[in-house]
Amino acid sequence: MSVAVPSHNELVIERDVPIATWFKIGGRAERFAKPRSVDELAQCVRLDPELRVLGDGANLLVHDDGVAELVVELAEPCWKRIEIDARTGRVVAGAGALLQRLIKSTIDAGLAGIEGLGGIPATVGGAAIMNAGGKFGQIGDVVQCVRGIDRAGIDVVRDRREIAFDYRRSGLNDIIITSVELMLRPSDAAALKVKHREVMAYKKDSQPLAADSAGCVFKNPALATDLDGIGAKGARVSAGMLIDRAGCKGLSVGGATVSDRHGNFIVTAPGCRAADVLGLMDLVTQRVTDAFGVKIEPEIVIWRREP
Numbered sequence: 001m002s003v004a005v006p007s008h009n010e011l012v013i014e015r016d017v018p019i020a021t022w023f024k025i026g027g028r029a030e031r032f033a034k035p036r037s038v039d040e041l042a043q044c045v046r047l048d049p050e051l052r053v054l055g056d057g058a059n060l061l062v063h064d065d066g067v068a069e070l071v072v073e074l075a076e077p078c079w080k081r082i083e084i085d086a087r088t089g090r091v092v093a094g095a096g097a098l099l100q101r102l103i104k105s106t107i108d109a110g111l112a113g114i115e116g117l118g119g120i121p122a123t124v125g126g127a128a129i130m131n132a133g134g135k136f137g138q139i140g141d142v143v144q145c146v147r148g149i150d151r152a153g154i155d156v157v158r159d160r161r162e163i164a165f166d167y168r169r170s171g172l173n174d175i176i177i178t179s180v181e182l183m184l185r186p187s188d189a190a191a192l193k194v195k196h197r198e199v200m201a202y203k204k205d206s207q208p209l210a211a212d213s214a215g216c217v218f219k220n221p222a223l224a225t226d227l228d229g230i231g232a233k234g235a236r237v238s239a240g241m242l243i244d245r246a247g248c249k250g251l252s253v254g255g256a257t258v259s260d261r262h263g264n265f266i267v268t269a270p271g272c273r274a275a276d277v278l279g280l281m282d283l284v285t286q287r288v289t290d291a292f293g294v295k296i297e298p299e300i301v302i303w304r305r306e307p
């Protein structure tokens with residue numbers, strides 16, 4: 001049961017709150033807050049400098065025991081604002097805005113650069129932290145700067161030259177992102193809509209979008225040596241392909257199953273526990289290592305209690 005406990009200056013801290021993720025499983029937050037301003041966010045940091053930020057929960061597995069740190073969600077309207085300058089291509093979006101809403105707005109404004117991220121569930125903050133993307137581009141390519149606060153509650157601005165965007169990483173994990181500035185290119189809205197539809201069709205065709213999952217569970221590994229029929233040393237190869245070829249499609253632990261549609265998706269059934277997903281991840285990792293000598297690493301973020 002969740003009980004709202006007002007603390008000083010009206011910041012509301014709720015207790016024992018479920019953490020909403022796309023896996024639709026996992027533990028709860030002992031303490032949970034939805035700050036309504038930068039001041040309230042700074043208060044949250046003072047209450048718990050180790051706080052965790054919940055985005056859309058699309059890349060997140062929360063251990064069944066939940067977490068002790070304060071969990072903060074930027075869900076209030078003040079974190080969801082989107083400003084678009086269609087002439088210059090400058091776009092500023094609050095970290096809590098949904099990426100898919102931002103994509104629609106920028107396409108409507110005739111701005112190119114993020115239409116290839118169609119179908120990726122995320123908040124703008126979560127997308128920037130994870131450098132969300134894939135076959136059709138990644139958000140880091142168009143980020144100009146990121147604003148946020150650090151763990152001491154100090155305002156931070158990171159210019160793109162200071163951000164180490166790489167495959168599914170940004171190096172921004174030390175800050176709580178409050179907004180992201182993008183530079184997009186003026187373009188033809190009708191052509192962008194066509195491109196966006198193509199991207200969505202590709203996703204629907206290759207991914208189990210109706211099932212409960214967190215998208216790709218493992219990062220595509222870079223090969224340490226040449227592998228016959230797989231790729232050359234240094235090449236980044238599809239983890240889904242390795243998982244498929246290791247015979248893992250359809251493999252289950254409890255309520256967690258490797259999708260038949262896409263080897264890198266683990267889908268959960270009602271009653272599934274986070275421990276089932278973690279057990280299945282271990283099994284898949286072992287089978288891929290045994291088959292190819294390649295160690296695959298998680299792409300999803302796993303929240304668990306520190307020992």
Ligand SMILES: Cc1cc2nc3c(=O)[nH]c(=O)nc-3n(C[C@H](O)[C@H](O)[C@H](O)COP(=O)(O)OP(=O)(O)OC[C@H]3O[C@@H](n4cnc5c(N)ncnc54)[C@H](O)[C@@H]3O)c2cc1C
Nearest residue numbers: 055056057058059121122123125126127132133177214215
């Ligand atoms: C069906 C499906 C398809 C997917 N396809 C793709 C894909 O094609 N490409 C891809 O890259 N990903 C994909 N994903 C994964 C997911 O969409 C991305 O990783 C996305 O960026 C997660 O954003 P989020 O807001 O949900 O973050 P969350 O999952 O809520 O959090 C992820 C991490 O970001 C941190 N975080 C979130 N917001 C902030 C903030 N404001 N400040 C600081 N830290 C923050 C969290 O603390 C956590 O560590 C898919 C997921 C699903 C369910």
